Amino acid sequence: MSGIHLNDREPTMREVAALAGVSLKTVSRVINQEAGVSSELNERVQNAVRQLNYQPNTTASNLRRADQRTATIGLILDDVSNPFSSVLHRAIEDVASQHRTLVFAGSSGDDPKREEELILALAARRVDGLITVPASRASGELKQLQRLGKPVVFVDRLATIHTADSVTVDNRAGGSAAVRHLAAHGHQRIAFLGDIHDLWTAAERYLGYVEGLAMAGLRLDPSLVRQDVRNMETAEQAVLELLARENAPSALFTAQNLITIGAIHALQRMGRQHQMALIGFDDFLLADLLDPRVSVIAQDPARLGRLAAELLFARLGGDTRPTQQIVLPTRLIARGSGEIPIT
Amino acid sequence: MSGIHLNDREPTMREVAALAGVSLKTVSRVINQEAGVSSELNERVQNAVRQLNYQPNTTASNLRRADQRTATIGLILDDVSNPFSSVLHRAIEDVASQHRTLVFAGSSGDDPKREEELILALAARRVDGLITVPASRASGELKQLQRLGKPVVFVDRLATIHTADSVTVDNRAGGSAAVRHLAAHGHQRIAFLGDIHDLWTAAERYLGYVEGLAMAGLRLDPSLVRQDVRNMETAEQAVLELLARENAPSALFTAQNLITIGAIHALQRMGRQHQMALIGFDDFLLADLLDPRVSVIAQDPARLGRLAAELLFARLGGDTRPTQQIVLPTRLIARGSGEIPIT
DNA sequence: TTGAAAGCGCTACCAA
DNA sequence: TTGGTAGCGCTTTCAA
Numbered sequence: 268m269s270g271i272h273l274n275d276r277e278p279t280m281r282e283v284a285a286l287a288g289v290s291l292k293t294v295s296r297v298i299n300q301e302a303g304v305s306s307e308l309n310e311r312v313q314n315a316v317r318q319l320n321y322q323p324n325t326t327a328s329n330l331r332r333a334d335q336r337t338a339t340i341g342l343i344l345d346d347v348s349n350p351f352s353s354v355l356h357r358a359i360e361d362v363a364s365q366h367r368t369l370v371f372a373g374s375s376g377d378d379p380k381r382e383e384e385l386i387l388a389l390a391a392r393r394v395d396g397l398i399t400v401p402a403s404r405a406s407g408e409l410k411q412l413q414r415l416g417k418p419v420v421f422v423d424r425l426a427t428i429h430t431a432d433s434v435t436v437d438n439r440a441g442g443s444a445a446v447r448h449l450a451a452h453g454h455q456r457i458a459f460l461g462d463i464h465d466l467w468t469a470a471e472r473y474l475g476y477v478e479g480l481a482m483a484g485l486r487l488d489p490s491l492v493r494q495d496v497r498n499m500e501t502a503e504q505a506v507l508e509l510l511a512r513e514n515a516p517s518a519l520f521t522a523q524n525l526i527t528i529g530a531i532h533a534l535q536r537m538g539r540q541h542q543m544a545l546i547g548f549d550d551f552l553l554a555d556l557l558d559p560r561v562s563v564i565a566q567d568p569a570r571l572g573r574l575a576a577e578l579l580f581a582r583l584g585g586d587t588r589p590t591q592q593i594v595l596p597t598r599l600i601a602r603g604s605g606e607i608p609i610t
Numbered sequence: 611m612s613g614i615h616l617n618d619r620e621p622t623m624r625e626v627a628a629l630a631g632v633s634l635k636t637v638s639r640v641i642n643q644e645a646g647v648s649s650e651l652n653e654r655v656q657n658a659v660r661q662l663n664y665q666p667n668t669t670a671s672n673l674r675r676a677d678q679r680t681a682t683i684g685l686i687l688d689d690v691s692n693p694f695s696s697v698l699h700r701a702i703e704d705v706a707s708q709h710r711t712l713v714f715a716g717s718s719g720d721d722p723k724r725e726e727e728l729i730l731a732l733a734a735r736r737v738d739g740l741i742t743v744p745a746s747r748a749s750g751e752l753k754q755l756q757r758l759g760k761p762v763v764f765v766d767r768l769a770t771i772h773t774a775d776s777v778t779v780d781n782r783a784g785g786s787a788a789v790r791h792l793a794a795h796g797h798q799r800i801a802f803l804g805d806i807h808d809l810w811t812a813a814e815r816y817l818g819y820v821e822g823l824a825m826a827g828l829r830l831d832p833s834l835v836r837q838d839v840r841n842m843e844t845a846e847q848a849v850l851e852l853l854a855r856e857n858a859p860s861a862l863f864t865a866q867n868l869i870t871i872g873a874i875h876a877l878q879r880m881g882r883q884h885q886m887a888l889i890g891f892d893d894f895l896l897a898d899l900l901d902p903r904v905s906v907i908a909q910d911p912a913r914l915g916r917l918a919a920e921l922l923f924a925r926l927g928g929d930t931r932p933t934q935q936i937v938l939p940t941r942l943i944a945r946g947s948g949e950i951p952i953t
Numbered sequence: 954t955t956g957a958a959a960g961c962g963c964t965a966c967c968a969a
Numbered sequence: 970t971t972g973g974t975a976g977c978g979c980t981t982t983c984a985a
Contacts, residue, residue, distance in 0.1 A: 277758050279962060290972045295964060303970060320754055325734040326669045326680065327962035331977045337669065339714075339735065347715070348700035350693060350895075357691035360717055369731055371682075372690070372715040374703055388712055391668040392682065411663055415620050528896065535899055552693075553871065553896045556878055622978060633956045638980065646954060670978035674961045956985080962977105969972080 278319040287315035298323050329393070338368045340579065341389035343382060343399040346374045351524055351549055351568050352400070355422065358572030359398060366580050368395070377463060379403035386412065396579045401426040404467070418582035422575035423568075424467040432578040434571050434593045438468050438548075441564040441597035442475020442522065443482065445546040448562075448599060449518040450483035453609035454544055456491060458509055458516035460502055460530065462523045464494040472522040472548055491516050502529025503536075510537055517609050518544035524551050531557065546605040548597075555602060562605025564597045571595065621662040630658035641666050672736070681711045683922065684732035686725060686742040689717045694867055694892055694911050695743070698765065701915030702741060709923050711738070720806060722746035729755065739922045744769040747810070761925035765918035766911075767810040775921045777914050777936045781811050781891075784907040784940035785818020785865065786825065788889040791905075791942060792861040793826035796952035797887055801834040801852055801859035803845055803873065805866045812837070815865040815891055834859050845872025846879075853880055860952050861887035867894050874900065889948040898945055905948025908941045 284294045289308055296304050297312040304312075315321070329337045342359055344352040356372055363370050371389055375382035379402050386408040389397060396418040399409070405427045413419055413430060421433035449457050459476045462469040473494065480487050490512075493505045502525065509516055510533065521527040527547030534540040541559060550565035574593055599605075623641070627634045632651055639647045640655040647655075658664070672680045685702055687695040699715055706713050714732060718725040722745050729751040732740060739761040742752070748770045756762055756773060764776035792800050802819045805812040816837065823830050833855075836848045845868065852859055853876065864870040870890030877883040884902060893908035917936055942948075 281962075291963085292965095292972055293970090296971090299964085305970065308971085320757075322730070322733050322754075324736060324962055326736050327673055327977090328964065329977090330670055330673060330962080330979090331964040333965075335977090337735075346700060347690070347703060348693075348696040350691075350696075353691040353693075353696035353699075356696075356715070357689065357717060360690060360715070364716075367731070369714050369716065369735060371712050372699070372703075373707075373712065374700060387665070388710070390665050392680075392712065393667060393669050411665075528899075531896075531899055551896075552894075553874075553900065556871075556874055556900055557896065558901045624978075634979085635956055635981095636954090639955090642980085648954065651955085667978055670961095671980065672961090673963090673978080674980040676981075678961090954985105957983090959980105959982080961980085964975105964977085966975085967973090969970105 277324070278321045279324075280321070283312065283315045283319055283321050286319060287311040335393065336395050336583075337393050338366075339392065339394050340368055340370055341385070341394040341397040341399075342370050342372045343375050343385050343389075343397070343401075344372065345377050345400055345402065347372050348374075349525070350551060354568040355400075355572040358569040359576040362573055362576035362580065366583075368580075375400075375402045377402045377466060379406075382406070383408050390415075390417075395583055396420070398422055398575050398579055400424050402466070404465070418579055420575045420579045420582075422571055426467070430590060432575075432582070432591045432593075434575045434578065434595070436566045436571070436595045436597050438471035438597070439475040439478065441548060441566075441599075442472040442520070443479035444475075444597070444599050445520050445548070445564050445605070446476050446479025447483050448601070448605055449520065449544055449546060450479070450485060452518075452544060452606055454518035455485055455609075456488065456514070456516040457485070457518045457520055458491040458493065460493045460496050460505055460519065460521045460526050462495070462526065463497060469494070469522060476520055476522075496526050496529075499525045499529035499532070502526040503533045506530045506533035507537070510534075510539060510543075516543075518607075519546075521545065521547045523547075524549035527551070527561065527563070531561070540604075541607065542610060544605055544607040544609075546599075550600065559604045559607065560602035562602045563600050565600050566597055567595065620667070621664045622667075623664070626655065626658045626662055626664050629662060630654040678736065679738050680736050681709075682735065682737050683711055683713055684728070684737040684740040684742075685713050685715045686718050686728050686732075686740070686744075687715065688720050688743055688745065690715050691717075692868070693894060697911040698743075698915040701912040702919040705916055705919035705923065709926075711923075718743075718745045720745045720809060722749075725749070726751050733758075733760075738926055739763070741765055741918050741922055743767050745809070747808070761922055763918045763922045763925075765914055769810070773933060775918075775925070775934045775936075777918045777921065777938070779909045779914070779938045779940050781814035781940075782818040782821065784891060784909075784942075785815040785863070786822035787818075787940070787942050788863050788891070788907050788948070789819050789822025790826050791944070791948055792863065792887055792889060793822070793828060795861075795887060795949055797861035798828055798952075799831065799834060799857070799859040800828070800861045800863055801836065803836045803839050803848055803862065803864045803869050805838070805869065806840060807837040812865060819863055819865075839869050839872075842868045842872035842875070845869040846876045849873045849876035850880070853877075853882060853886075859886075861950075862889075864888065864890045866890075867892035870894070870904065870906070874904070883947075884950065885953060887948055887950040887952075889942075893943065900947075902947045902950065903945035905945045906943050908943050910938065913938065
């Protein structure tokens with residue numbers, strides 16, 4: 268059997284109208300459930316629709332429609348397959364589906380060029396709005412979108428556009444809390460491993476680290492700071508190096524979920540998981556089943572996503588209040604790895 | 611500052627034409643990079659485009675375009691936030707982006723009603739094709755899509771439509787291998803925990819379980835079979851019950867990633883993780899860092915996704931070969947939990 | 954090489 | 970309550 272099928276051409280409203288013996292406009296009324304169609308004509312149209320298997324063409328209706336809505340939004344994540352991002356995605360989808368809206372999802376890979384491409388592609392398809400985890404601090408394309416009246420919501424990370432709603436967590440407080448918690452267990456040499464330093468979250472968590480050290484009265488040792496750690500493998504390598512050096516740290520603050528996991532790989536490989544204290548930013552599946560159980564600064568990605576989507580749809584619904592900058596707290600979950608005392 | 615912005619209205623081709631002092635058609639030629647525009651007019655148009663910040667409207671161009679392409683595909687997963695699904699998603703996105711195509715992603719929640727809604731919503735937006743992890747075995751909407759010439763590719767799971775390409779793994783062989791591996795370590799009472807029994811993968815893995823028992827010369831004990839286990843919590847509960855009964859199993863075959871994780875929760879809670887053998891279907895992050903390390907029947911979701919997307923785009927490129935049913939092998943990764951001998 | 958006119962499938966507006 | 974006509978932003982067709 269062939270993979271490509273009889274190209275029947277999709278039935279149009281005009282064809283439905285012809286079959287039902289009514290005008291085009293009457294079919295339009297029935298499809299859009301407008302009031303003022305007699306139940307008899309309604310019935311006839313419905314029958315014709317069924318008979319022809321008619322599917323309304325949203326893309327055509329949108330063209331003419333006054334509000335120009337496509338019932339479509341864009342979502343730009345760093346990576347749709349990252350566990351944190353994908354939970355965010357699901358929460359947004361759930362809100363969108365309540366508004367009969369479909370979600371274009373894309374991965375920027377934290378690459379400003381790819382991010383720009385995505386924004387342009389979404390704009391070309393006339394999405395009603397955009398939720399984005401911005402990779403770059405400033406984006407002309409984004410401003411362009413806003414100028415056209417499309418609402419933009421930042422989630423998880425901030426950009427320098429201050430005219431958009433945002434939902435983030437208090438990364439700095441979380442980072443600071445992690446460091447102070449480690450310090451409270453006697454640690455003085457606490458290493459920092461963070462994502463690309465240009466990302467807002469990575470920068471904020473680093474600031475939290477710096478603040479936390481200061482509050483604990485500890486000196487910042489630049490040789491214990493590893494920025495631009497971009498994935499699990501790099502993280503594992505970085506921790507192996509830290510472990511190998513003389514004057515090694517006694518505790519790690521890993522500022523992102525995949526970095527934490529890479530670090531655990533390194534610790535287990537060296538059999539040091541019970542000596543080296545560890546707190547990771549972001550909770551993750553199975554953190555509570557590892558040995559030792561992993562202490563984390565937890566966020567609630569589902570809540571972040573839901574709030575971001577609700578903000579977006581509020582704007583689409585006509586909400587013109589001042590832009591909101593929602594900042595959610597983080598929560599330190601002490602499970603064991605963060606409470607390993609200094610030896 | 612207000613959250614909604616000056617509604618500038620998007621510039622149209624007509625406006626670009628007016629500014630450049632050329633006809634609408636000339637602008638169209640430039641935008642679509644058609645041959646036969648003098649470099650002088652080309653330049654003038656480009657300038658006008660930049661000056662007005664013109665963004666082509668794909669949705670309008672599609673309406674008139676002969677091939678009716680929207681450069682958009684649909685992707686229906688069970689849950690975009692499931693680690694397996696989200697890796698599949700990313701692989702598909704990567705192929706799609708090479709074809710300058712955007713992906714609508716949606717979660718069916720393995721609910722046929724929601725799946726149908728999604729298909730209709732995607733059809734209304736005139737996606738060029740659809741990749742789906744089918745929740746239901748048969749779908750009229752899907753056939754409808756195909757009749758309109760839209761290619762459909764099944765991935766991970768099969769449905770009863772045989773006129774579509776598909777990419778799956780040999781679930782039955784994988785299930786059978788898992789059971790025989792456990793039997794080879796002396797186990798005779800091997801429990802099965804599977805997803806909703808109506809799902810193709812769940813059914814196939816169960817058949818593999820049955821076959822494996824038969825090949826190992828073991829009797830199938832229905833009281834050791836738990837089907838319709840729908841999430842981590844249910845799985846944990848089911849394992850707790852199995853552990854509590856007299857004549858408990860000595861080994862578990864957990865036929866899906868979240869079920870495996872739920873089972874591990876239960877085992878650790880009862881301190882039985884070193885007595886009860888366990889093999890899970892699907893590999894997962896951290897399986898190699900747990901204690902014991904978790905043996906799995908691994909698939910390659912990224913490869914599944916890539917192949918599915920390549921098949922779809924081949925069809926969109928005019929490939930009319932007979933439909934393909936690609937079946938990839940699984941791989942048993944012995945890490946420890948599956949090699950715990952009977953006590 | 955360039956442009957004018959028609960029309961993609963639909964909704965808005967107004968008349969019957 | 971119903972329908973005709975115009976037109977959304979673009980591509981197609983054909984003529985200049």
